[in-house]
Amino acid sequence: MALRVTHAETSSRDATAAVHELAGQLGGAELDAVLLFCDPDYDLDALGAAIKAAFACPVIGCTSAGQLGARGFQASGILAAGVRGGAIDVHPLLIAPLSDLQAQAAVAAATVQAATEARPAQWFGLLLVDGLSTCEEHLAAALYQMTGSLPVIGGSAGDNLKFERTHVYHDGRFLSHAAVLALFECRNPFAAFKFQHFVPSQIELVVTGADPDRRIIFELDGEPAALAYAEAVGVAVADLDAAVFSTHPLLLTIAGEPYVRSILRANADLSLTCYCAVDEAMVVSVGRAVDPMDTLERAFAEVRRSVADPALVIGCDCILRRVGFEQSGLAVRVGAFMAGQHVFGFSTYGEQFNGLHVNQTFTGVAIGA
Numbered sequence: 262m263a264l265r266v267t268h269a270e271t272s273s274r275d276a277t278a279a280v281h282e283l284a285g286q287l288g289g290a291e292l293d294a295v296l297l298f299c300d301p302d303y304d305l306d307a308l309g310a311a312i313k314a315a316f317a318c319p320v321i322g323c324t325s326a327g328q329l330g331a332r333g334f335q336a337s338g339i340l341a342a343g344v345r346g347g348a349i350d351v352h353p354l355l356i357a358p359l360s361d362l363q364a365q366a367a368v369a370a371a372t373v374q375a376a377t378e379a380r381p382a383q384w385f386g387l388l389l390v391d392g393l394s395t396c397e398e399h400l401a402a403a404l405y406q407m408t409g410s411l412p413v414i415g416g417s418a419g420d421n422l423k424f425e426r427t428h429v430y431h432d433g434r435f436l437s438h439a440a441v442l443a444l445f446e447c448r449n450p451f452a453a454f455k456f457q458h459f460v461p462s463q464i465e466l467v468v469t470g471a472d473p474d475r476r477i478i479f480e481l482d483g484e485p486a487a488l489a490y491a492e493a494v495g496v497a498v499a500d501l502d503a504a505v506f507s508t509h510p511l512l513l514t515i516a517g518e519p520y521v522r523s524i525l526r527a528n529a530d531l532s533l534t535c536y537c538a539v540d541e542a543m544v545v546s547v548g549r550a551v552d553p554m555d556t557l558e559r560a561f562a563e564v565r566r567s568v569a570d571p572a573l574v575i576g577c578d579c580i581l582r583r584v585g586f587e588q589s590g591l592a593v594r595v596g597a598f599m600a601g602q603h604v605f606g607f608s609t610y611g612e613q614f615n616g617l618h619v620n621q622t623f624t625g626v627a628i629g630a
Contacts, residue, residue: 262448264348264572264630268331268605272338276307279339284315287343294351296575297322297430298607299339301420305428305435313433319351321443322430323389326419326580327608333596334583334608336421342605344573349628350446352376355431357439359394363403369442370407376444377411383447385626387575388415390440392427392610395476397618398538400440405616412453413442413616414624416577416609427610450629452567455614456560457521457582457622459548461512464493466545473538477528481545485531490524493547501527507585510621511535511545521548523581523620536581536611536620553591554598561602564627572630574599576606578623583608585621 269286273279287295295316299308301324312320328340354369356362377384388404390397397417405413418427428435445451466489470480481489491498494509506524513520522545523536539545564571576599586592604625612624 262348263346264449264628265345266573266603267343267345269341269343270330270335270338274303276304277311279303280308280311280315283339283341287341290345292316292318292343292345293347293349294318294344295320295341296605297339297341298325298328300325300337301423301427309430309434312430319353320430321351321353321387321389321441323418323607324420324428324435325607326421326610327583329576329578329596329599329604329606329608331600333600334592340605342573348447348449352444352446353431354442354444355439356400356442357436359391359396359400359438359440362396362400366400366403367407370404373408373411373442373444381409384411385445385447385451385453386411386413387443387445387626388413388440388613389429389443390415390417390613391429391437392417392419393424394438397611397613401613401618402616404442410615413613414453414455414575414577414626415613416607416624417611419580419608419610422580447628450568451626452564453626454560454564455612455619455622455624456556457519458551458553458556459510459512459519459521459621460551461514461519461546462549464547466490466493466547468539468541468543468545471539471541473540476535476538478533478535478539486533487527487531490533498527498531504588507581507621508550510548511539512548513539513543513545520617520619521621537618553586553595557595557598568627568629570630571603571627574602574604574625574627576604576623576625577609577612578606579612579621580608580610581621582623
């Protein structure tokens with residue numbers, strides 16, 4: 262079946278007017294689903310109600326730290342993509358409250374298993390999570406284990422780096438302390454994938470003290486974590502800042518694949534707070550950056566081996582990546598390249614790939630035309 266995608270955007274700050282603009286741009290023909298990502302500064306109660314009134318089809322979305330669409334990276338407003346043609350059916354499953362994560366994940370997983378049992382190869386999940394919930398590791402792992410290894414990509418909702426409150430959309434409401442697993446039944450070829458422009462260096466450190474639930478590393482190699490990390494990257498502890506952390510993230514290698522564990526800050530007690538949980542006894546390496554454009558080109562060339570002509574790539578792209586691109590003057594070039602690959606998505610506070618939560622990573626699913 263032909264997958265047809267229509268893009269829409271608005272900068273209107275009035276929620277009702279904004280949704281009216283989006284609906285007009287998406288057109289009157291029946292839609293199978295709408296993907297929608299917005300900045301956090303809207304009246305979200307009004308916006309949720311307007312979305313519910315305007316669209317009869319499932320709408321999947323969240324607040325973001327920026328959007329990614331037909332014009333590359335955008336920092337404000339709302340971007341939407343409407344899907345037609347009968348190639349996909351989407352079933353949004355609310356997981357809330359996240360304080361009852363295991364039980365709520367089990368309910369969603371039971372629905373997934375019942376739906377996918379007959380045709381498991383036709384399904385994937387898009388997981389959107391409250392980006393300040395600090396429970397993405399547990400949620401991604403639980404869903405992946407309970408659903409029989411359903412391919413899942415996803416991202417954590419943002420609020421433009423305010424770190425105050427983030428929301429996912431479900432059935433007319435923007436919700437915190439919640440997640441949505443959008444179950445996609447896809448009749449066209451698709452491929453889930455991830456990439457990052459960091460590789461492990463030869464510098465390895467053992468986590469000898471940590472609190473994974475609080476995402477804090479207390480010790481590396483038996484030393485205060487910030488001190489050991491600063492020595493490893495060749496800077497003074499006083500010089501540890503966001504630029505150093507984004508240039509030298511920690512990497513965890515699982516089955517030969519590197520996964521990024523980004524550092525948020527160094528604390529007064531010389532511990533390190535991360536964007537992702539790190540367990541004691543893990544061996545991590547200091548990441549080494551490689552050419553971002555080369556990484557992009559190689560990743561999408563590999564995707565096209567599985568899906569020769571993607572009509573849509575749903576993308577969850579870490580906000581730390583975009584910040585780095587802006588600092589290095591690559592944001593326009595990277596955004597244009599991804600727009601050319603039909604990427605539609607948002608800048609996240611973390612990414613999910615199958616059963617793992619990661620940082621400074623692009624996770625996506627390409628769906629064939």
